[in-house]
Amino acid sequence: MTLNPRQRRLLEAVRQKVTMSVEELAQQLDVTPQTVRRDVKQMEEAKLLARYHGGVGLPSSVENIDYSQRQTLNSEAKRRIAGAVAEFVPNGCSLLINIGTTTEEVARALAHHKGLHVVTNNLNVAAILADNADCEVIVAGGVVRGRDRGIVGEATIDFIRQFKVDIGIIGISSIDEDGSLRDFDAREVKVAQAIIEQSREVWLVADHDKFGRKALVRMADLSQIGVLFTDAEPPPRMVQVLRDAKVKVVVAH
Incomplete structure (x- = not known):
């Protein structure tokens, strides 16, 4: 998955705070919650993020992120x-x-x-x-x-x-x-x-x-x-x- 600038900012925000709610991410990125959910879904499929009860966080997997x-x-x-x-x-x-x-x-x-x-x-x-x-x-x-x-x-x-x-x-x-x-x-x-x-x-x-x-x-x-x-x-x-x-x-x- 090639991240666009908004998705890179989203990933960076989660990495800094470990877990964040969709609403917090939407406010920080100045986008709608629907946009955040769509980005998170794509990034979850790429194993960059994980959805937990009440928020978005980093995956617990010990696998490395793909080289690209x-x-x-x-x-x-x-x-x-x-x-x-x-x-x-x-x-x-x-x-x-x-x-x-x-x-x-x-x-x-x-x-x-x-x-x-x-x-x-x-x-x-x-x-x-x-x-x-x-x-x-x-x-x-x-x-x-x-x-x-x-x-x-x-x-x-x-x-x-x-x-x-x-x-x-x-x-x-x-x-x-x-x-x-x-x-x-x-x-x-x-x-x-x-x-x-x-x-x-x-x-x-x-x-x-x-x-x-x-x-x-x-x-x-x-x-x-x-x-x-x-x-x-x-x-x-x-x-x-x-x-x-x-x-x-x-x-x-």
Whole structure:
């Protein structure tokens, strides 16, 4: 499902408040309740929202949102995050970049950097950076997932372990309240763990929706992250968790 601007605003409103009534959504979006119900029905079929007694909320499923839908969610926030990351990446450094829509925006933001050496298991990242004549791109071997062009598997992990890079840039599906970083695909998680191990410094790119979101597979802990790039101030409950983990937070306003 490709969301229109009104539906994106509706989803964002629900994500911020967890649950809302149809009437509240209609008032906030300045549309009729009938329009809200029609949008919610379509988004429920796409597993983006769920209808509960008395309101609309996020689905309780631990399944990830479809890749094409993730590309449209918080796209402006992801671009801001990517721009902030690009400001911190020095020319001439080596990078490991994993699977994700935010890391793909980072690749676009690095289009004019010089002397980069990038190892990635993301064919979309590789294609984006291949247009930069001053960037060397190294693609990991393994099994290609058709839905997002990510490369996973034991061969991917073995390949990544040949390298030791300056910065690993990783995306994530969930930052849990206990400081654990989680995702939905165990194979993807294992590759991301290898990237963390082979990086002298690890940067996490995550928009505000990732805070408190639920995902099944534990990937790492915030204490393994050097810098978090996000688009909004973390929720109050996460501030102390980040501080205890000694994570530097860069907010891309």
